[in-house]
Amino acid sequence: MHYVFQIFFVVSYVNARRCDPLSEKYGANGDGVQDDTEAIQKALNECKETRLSQGKYLIKTLFIKYQFEICEEASIIAWPTPEGYPILNEKKKRRLPLLNLVYNESAVYGGGTIYGNGNQYWYGHRELKVKPPRLIGATNVENIKITHLRLRDAPYWTIHLFRVNKAYISHIDIQNLLSANTDGIDIDSSKRVVIEFVRLSVRDDVIAFKANDKNVPNSFHHVRHSYFYGDHGRGGALAFGSETQGGISNIIIQNCTFTSAGTALYFKTNPSRGGFIKNIIICDIFVFKSHQAIFFDTSYGGISSGKTLSAKRCTNCGSFSNYTFISNISFSRIFIDSNFDAFRTPGTLSGSPKIPLHGLSFSHISLSDFIDLSTLVNRSSASWQKPSSRLFALGRDENTKDEEPIIPRRRKSLEAATFRRCCCTFATVTPSAQHLFRPETRCASYSILS
Numbered sequence: 001m002h003y004v005f006q007i008f009f010v011v012s013y014v015n016a017r018r019c020d021p022l023s024e025k026y027g028a029n030g031d032g033v034q035d036d037t038e039a040i041q042k043a044l045n046e047c048k049e050t051r052l053s054q055g056k057y058l059i060k061t062l063f064i065k066y067q068f069e070i071c072e073e074a075s076i077i078a079w080p081t082p083e084g085y086p087i088l089n090e091k092k093k094r095r096l097p098l099l100n101l102v103y104n105e106s107a108v109y110g111g112g113t114i115y116g117n118g119n120q121y122w123y124g125h126r127e128l129k130v131k132p133p134r135l136i137g138a139t140n141v142e143n144i145k146i147t148h149l150r151l152r153d154a155p156y157w158t159i160h161l162f163r164v165n166k167a168y169i170s171h172i173d174i175q176n177l178l179s180a181n182t183d184g185i186d187i188d189s190s191k192r193v194v195i196e197f198v199r200l201s202v203r204d205d206v207i208a209f210k211a212n213d214k215n216v217p218n219s220f221h222h223v224r225h226s227y228f229y230g231d232h233g234r235g236g237a238l239a240f241g242s243e244t245q246g247g248i249s250n251i252i253i254q255n256c257t258f259t260s261a262g263t264a265l266y267f268k269t270n271p272s273r274g275g276f277i278k279n280i281i282i283c284d285i286f287v288f289k290s291h292q293a294i295f296f297d298t299s300y301g302g303i304s305s306g307k308t309l310s311a312k313r314c315t316n317c318g319s320f321s322n323y324t325f326i327s328n329i330s331f332s333r334i335f336i337d338s339n340f341d342a343f344r345t346p347g348t349l350s351g352s353p354k355i356p357l358h359g360l361s362f363s364h365i366s367l368s369d370f371i372d373l374s375t376l377v378n379r380s381s382a383s384w385q386k387p388s389s390r391l392f393a394l395g396r397d398e399n400t401k402d403e404e405p406i407i408p409r410r411r412k413s414l415e416a417a418t419f420r421r422c423c424c425t426f427a428t429v430t431p432s433a434q435h436l437f438r439p440e441t442r443c444a445s446y447s448i449l450s
Contacts, residue, residue: 019047022055030055032077037062037084044068052076052112060084061096061133065103070112070149078135078155080120085133093130097137097160107145108136118153122179132156138164147171157183158202163216164190169198176202177231184228187221189213189246195223203235205266211246211275219250229259236261236290241268242300244275244324253282261290265331265347268300269324271355276325283330288337294347296326298355326351327358331365338367 021028021040028039030052037060043050049067052074060079062068070076078098079085085095098116099108114135121132132155138144139162147170151158154176160183161167169185176182184200187193188210200206206228211218223238230236236258240248258264264287267277287293336346346367351357 017047018049018051019043020051020053021057022053028055028057030057030074032056032058032075034058035060035079037079052110059098061086061098061100063100063102064106064108066106068099068106068108069110070108070114072111074110075113075115077115078117078133080117082121082130082133095131095133097134099136101136101138101141101144101146104142105144106138106141107147109145109147109149111148111150113150113152115152116154116158116176118155118176118178118182121155134158134160136160138162138167140164142166144168149173151175153178154182156181157186159185160188161186161190161193162188163213165192167193169193169195172198172200174198174200174202176204178203180204180235183208186210187218188243189216189218191218191220193221195221196225198226200226200228201230201236203231205235205237205239206230208239208241209248209251210241210243211248212243214245214275217247217249219248221251222254223252223256224254226256227259228256228261228264230261230290234262237263237266239266239268240277240280241324242270242273244269244273244277247275248277249279251280253280253285255284257286257288258290258293259288261287263292263295264290265294267296267326267329269298269326269355270301271299271324272322273324274322276327277329278325278327280329282334283332285331285334286337287335289340289342290337291342291344292347293334293336294331294349296349296351296357298324298326298351298357323355325356325358329357329359330361330363332361332363334362334365336365336367 019026021036021043022030026039026043028036030036032055036057040050040052040057040059041062044062044064044066047066049069051069051071053071054073056075056077058077058079061084076098082095085098088094088096098114101108116135118132121130134157135151135154136146136159138160142165144161144164144166145168146159147168149172151172151174154174158174158176159169159172167190172185174184176184180203182202183204184202184206185195185198186205186208189212195207207223209218209221228236228238238253238256238258240251253265264285265282269277285293337343338346346365349357349360
């Protein structure tokens with residue numbers, strides 16, 4: 001009995017130690033030229049913690065079971081051709097990501113850099129018609145961590161979480177400005193994800209909340225203290241949708257800055273996908289050098305919002321409809337820089353009687369300059385009363401001296417009476433008073449300040 005216990009102890013000790021793939025046992029080269037996939041994967045399989053202390057590592061797809069530390073002096077270079085990534089879905093030709101977190105409580109961190117070789121796909125393999133791989137992926141796992149990494153030139157989505165419960169993403173610096181469809185972080189049909197202190201620069205969505213699995217809602221997330229920027233008006237959006245089949249709800253976006261974005265906060269739905277987007281709180285947002293701050297698009301993908309579609313049941317929205325229902329969205333303390341040549345409008349809400357927008361709340365929306373409200377109306381076929389052409393100063397009075405500081409505060413143009421000009425009623429709410437939301441109205445297309 002004593003002998004059996006000793007064997008068990010030795011095996012546990014081997015699994016618990018820290019391993020370096022550069023060691024003689026594993027034989028990695030770390031020169032950025034030779035394939036180090038086998039050596040690193042062997043260490044990941046045998047050790048609770050695998051550490052790349054220094055060097056450059058050319059790798060194919062890896063599976064992370066425990067802890068994977070990429071130190072600041074180390075970098076990973078993704079395999080430049082599709083053969084390095086096994087096909088995950090033969091029908092869709094979808095390939096496995098470069099790094100796959102496959103066990104509960106697995107993690108990748110350390111301060112190092114991962115180069116995705118995205119230019120090889122966007123410019124070198126287009127003729128092959130293959131779908132590029134994601135950079136980091138996790139599916140059906142819990143309690144994972146992705147922190148302190150620099151991610152560069154992802155071939156496709158940079159971080160993709162699908163059916164993940166409890167994840168922490170922090171201190172991530174992403175730069176993908178080579179092409180579109182290189183999302184920063186995609187949270188898909190998952191729960192309880194915290195994202196904070198990230199810096200994302202992409203030409204598509206910086207963060208996207210999706211619900212591809214119609215039986216698994218995407219909910220209970222918190223994004224805070226982060227900086228996002230696009231490429232001179234292309235990309236840079238924090239998006240909800242357009243994959244909404246399972247429903248997206250209970251999300252807080254707090255204290256974030258957007259620069260050079262096409263749209264900063266983008267709600268995009270497609271009339272064929274069903275589901276819902278509800279109970280979203282967005283506060284303390286700063287938008288600079290962007291085309292617009294807020295956009296609700298219920299016809300994303302070019303499908304007319306009035307088109308009749310065959311009904312399919314959505315198990316989470318409780319209705320026999322393919323339309324996506326949007327309700328209970330709160331915006332407060334949104335500061336928008338309008339002193340920008342390409343600035344178009346603070347925001348646009350595009351709904352219809354068949355796809356209504358319910359219970360939207362806007363409080364303390366501030367612009368950096370005078371705005372002629374008559375120029376902000378997004379005209380539609382719906383009936384509405386044209387607002388006054390009077391100039392409103394958001395953040396200061398019309399007789400405010402230039403040398404006086406601008407103090408953001410709620411102005412008359414942000415009162416509910418102003419929004420009623422477009423047949424809409426809004427309740428002013430706080431993050432702790434979600435019960436004040438009421439699905440009272442159906443809104444047609446109009447600007448948020450009309």
